[in-house]
Amino acid sequence: MLPSLRIRQYSISSSSLWNSEVVTLTVDILNTPALSGVVQYYGVTSNYLSSLKEGNRISCNVRASNLAFHPPEDTKTPIVMIAAGTGIAPFCGFVQERAEQSVCGREIGRTILSYGCR
Numbered sequence: 001m002l003p004s005l006r007i008r009q010y011s012i013s014s015s016s017l018w019n020s021e022v023v024t025l026t027v028d029i030l031n032t033p034a035l036s037g038v039v040q041y042y043g044v045t046s047n048y049l050s051s052l053k054e055g056n057r058i059s060c061n062v063r064a065s066n067l068a069f070h071p072p073e074d075t076k077t078p079i080v081m082i083a084a085g086t087g088i089a090p091f092c093g094f095v096q097e098r099a100e101q102s103v104c105g106r107e108i109g110r111t112i113l114s115y116g117c118r
Helices: 044-051 089-103
Strands: 031-033 040-042 079-084 111-116
Touching: 079 089, 089 111
Parallel strands: 079 111
Antiparallel strands: 031 040
16 A cells, blocks of 8 residues: 655745735646656646646645745845745745835835756
8 A cells, every 4th residue: 555645835926915815836847757767757746736727726724934934024125035946936925025015116125036946
């Protein structure tokens, strides 16, 4: 018998200032040759999520992030964010938050996001 799949945790990649009723996830769909080179390897959760259609519902839990992990309260403070491919999601939310704050007329410090992946 196979063991149960581990819970998959994803970071929300949107800002509530953009839309307080919608959250987005940033997910890389895993579909690559298996190490054996014989068959394809499909990520279970990423392919499940990619198969959903608009209006589909999923069961999930939302947990608060680490209290220290958030953009600075002073919007004029510059921020530099560096992420591996898997860590980009919360930073997308930070960038979106700053864009929405700018639309509201706030002065925004320089905001730089650098990322990389395979």
